[in-house]
Structure formats: structure tokens, C-alpha cells
Amino acid sequence: MAELNTGDSGGGKKGSKKVRSKKSNAKVDLTAMVDLAFLLITFFMLTTSLSKPQSMDLGLPDKDEDPTKNKIIKTDQRRTMTVILGKDSKIKWFHGLQNEPEAGGAPTDAVYGKNGIRKEILKRVVSVPQVTGDKKKGLIVIIKPTKKATYRNLVDILDEMAICDVPTYAIVNDISPEEQKLVDEMNK
Known part of the structure; x- marks a missing residue:
């Protein structure tokens, strides 16, 4: 007692x-x-309700029977924006094809935040038509992290996709030889 x-x-x-x-x-x-x-x-x-972990929905591709088979997906280059993530939080991006400067494909440097890559993504989201006939269309962002990019950079760019309400984006690890030259310039 x-x-x-x-x-x-x-x-x-x-x-x-x-x-x-x-x-x-x-x-x-x-x-x-x-x-x-x-x-x-x-x-x-x-x-009391405990804090729930915040996570982002991420759609992953279906498993193929033959993983060595490379599927090439054709996309409309007018709808495509490529973002390359380098070391030290450096970003290079281009619209359309990299080797077609007249189509907006000249690589440009950017930084994270509202005055950097977000501003460019928002411009593209508005300029690319969202619906044509029955088909849904809109901006497609291809995110290409390099081996020297950090996990934080990848999460930051995924946050930018959610903030800008980008309808379609993909994380790709294939870097073309032209893009590799950009990566080498960024990593200097």
C-alpha cells in the first residue's frame, strides 16, 4: 500500500x-x-492516434518472364521532359530529344525548389495538352539518377512531381552516350 x-x-x-x-x-x-x-x-x-508514416504511391512495372528482353517504349517527344540527377544536387534537364535544340532539347542546368526545376516542370505541365479525344495525355517526365546522385535528390525530384501534379513520370537507369557527356560535365 x-x-x-x-x-x-x-x-x-x-x-x-x-x-x-x-x-x-x-x-x-x-x-x-x-x-x-x-x-x-x-x-x-x-x-490517441499515432502519427502515420507518410509514403508516396509508386507504380512498379509487372515482372516479365524474360528480364533480359529490353522493351522500347515510344513516347511523343513533345510531351517528354528528361531530368538527369548528378552529384552535389546538380540537375540537367531537357525537353524532347537532347540532340534537337530546335525542339527544346538543349540541356539546361537547374536547382531544386520553386524557382528552379519546379518552375520549369510547371511550365511544361501547362503547355502540354492534358486530354485529346478519348486518350489521356500530359507531360511525361523521365527521371535519370546517376550513380553519384543521392537518395535525397531522388526523393526531392519525386516530391516535385507530386507538387506539380505530373500525370506520368518514370525512373530510368539507362543513360545514353549523349547524356553521359552531360553527366561527366556535371560531375566535374
Whole structure:
């Protein structure tokens, strides 16, 4: 049983002439308060909602029977934007084909954030038609992280895709020889 003892025993100073009777120690039983505390703790633990982990939905391709078979997917170059992630949070991007500057394919440097790559993605999302007839269309962003890009950079660019409401994006690890030259320039 939990008790609280008070230290006053009732006697006076030694050597005093007055005689006082001894008082018994006052005891307070704390058992009920301890029980109540545990009941409250249990109640609040069961009724509060714990923070849920935040995650992003990521669609992965179906497994093929033959993984060595490379599938080439043709995309409309007017709808395509390629983003290459390099080391030290460097980004190069181009619209359409890299080797066609007249189609907007000249590689450009960018940084993360609202005045960097987000601004360019938002321009492209608005300029590319979203619906044509029955088919859904819109901007396609191809994200190509290099071996020296960090996981944080990949998460940052995926966040940009969610913020800009890009309808279709893909993470690709195939880097063409022309793109490899850009990567070499970024990693200098």
C-alpha cells in the first residue's frame, strides 16, 4: 500500500517545561491516486492516434518472364521532359530529344525548389495538352539518377512531381552516350 507519512511526531523541544501528548503520524493512502493515474495513462494511450508514416504511391512495372528482353517504349517527344540527377544536387534537364535544340532539347542546368526545376516542370505541365479525344495525355517526365546522385535528390525530384501534379513520370537507369557527356560535365 502506498502511503505518505508526515514527519510531525507531536513532541515539543527537548528540555521544555510543557508536556505535550504524542500525536500519531498522519497517513495518506495513495493507492487510489496511483490506480487513477494508470487508468488515465491507459485511456490516453488507447484513444490517441499515432502519427502515420507518410509514403508516396509508386507504380512498379509487372515482372516479365524474360528480364533480359529490353522493351522500347515510344513516347511523343513533345510531351517528354528528361531530368538527369548528378552529384552535389546538380540537375540537367531537357525537353524532347537532347540532340534537337530546335525542339527544346538543349540541356539546361537547374536547382531544386520553386524557382528552379519546379518552375520549369510547371511550365511544361501547362503547355502540354492534358486530354485529346478519348486518350489521356500530359507531360511525361523521365527521371535519370546517376550513380553519384543521392537518395535525397531522388526523393526531392519525386516530391516535385507530386507538387506539380505530373500525370506520368518514370525512373530510368539507362543513360545514353549523349547524356553521359552531360553527366561527366556535371560531375566535374
